Amino acid sequence: MISAIKTTDVLSDVSVFTGGKWREHSDIHIVGGIVTDIVPAAVRGSETRHVIPGFVNAHTHLQQSLMRGMAENTxxxxxxxxxxxxxxxITPERAYLATVSAALELLRSGTTTVVEHMWPSPSSEVHQAVVRGLRDTGIRAVLGRGIADRADASRRWGFEPALLSPIDDVLDHVTELIELTAGSTISLALAVPNPRSISVQGLAATREYADSHDIPVMIHLLETSVDDVMCREHVGKGAVEFLDTAGFLWPRLLAVHCVELDGPGQELLSERGVAVAYNPVCNMRMGSGVAPVPAMLERGMNVGLGVDGAASNDTQDMFQAFRIGSYLQRVAHKRADIMGFAEMVDIACGGANGNLGLPTVKGGVTIGAPADLTVVRFDRDYATLPVRDAGAMILTAGSAAIVDSVLVDGEVVFRDGRSTRVDEDALTKELAGLDV
Incomplete structure (x- = not known):
């Protein structure tokens, strides 16, 4: 299924978004997978390509790519x-297919990094299959290994019992996964389902391990009011207060959703250095509401953009999340002058990177950062022509159709709408034959 790796050391004569503006007729130099310089083009031609940093999908569940359309309208x-x-x-075979198909869909929509929030699973074979799928596609990944210790089949206060393992076993497994992925474009994290699914002791063990191994942690938080209601019922505190008193708010934490995060909660997360993953399409599909992103940004919080899993979004299309992430805030605030292209690029390409241990990307393509780049050609889709403003066109009309190629670590992993590594025809046949 895997073909030869193809790398590049220069992107010639492109318009590149860098330093918060477009620089026309530029050459991007790449050495060892790193952007080392952006200089005037050595040779100018009929320039048609535009380059932006690859999107960082700050939150998803890859295995749900086999669960599209499930539980709709619930x-x-x-x-x-x-x-x-x-x-x-989920079996290892299904986990592999889900990972590859979701990762390719992300790459096709200009995504170079995926932050995977795995649900807890006792199967080491399932995790190995996910790692193999990520490696085979060439996408960069922060792989969150699920961790929880409250069993509750109702899911109101806890997690599916069949998916849980003792905390110590989970942490031993994370150590194995760190060793398995060493030297690759995959890094490890811990993924807590929500504040209701883990005890104070579990939070302490998770934080201690994360600190000692310098890895991030992610947790679903206040997607709806359920977290607050359940936490108050069981521990007499709201979800944010519960986490804070447990010492679980710190700069390596990524809080996912935060739709119901109020002003005091925003202030506390800001003080603690917590980042937020904003998932606009999922929040719409699930009827959860609109996360207060402008208020978070005004408080100096780090905010990234995610698509969430395909069981609550149904696609892994970052262009869709990019556009709707902007438009949803505009309609909520009844203002058209917020969340423009430049601000959305900072959110979608690096808003939560610092908390996740990823290199900083600010103002577009950044010298010194990995060559994780998306090359766009507007002439691939007449619906984006003519081009008056390249940034506005990407935000308002961009889609996977305009993606010419995608580089991860300097390697061309996607070109002309197809993976350079994976036999997509064979993958499609396998997916179509799955028993659902």
């Missing part, structure tokens, strides 16, 4: 029960 708790039951069925 509330969060019912949805969680149904998806939990389906997740128990």
């Amino acid at each position: 509330g969060l708790l019912e949805w969680l029960q149904l998806i939990g039951t389906e997740t128990v069925r």
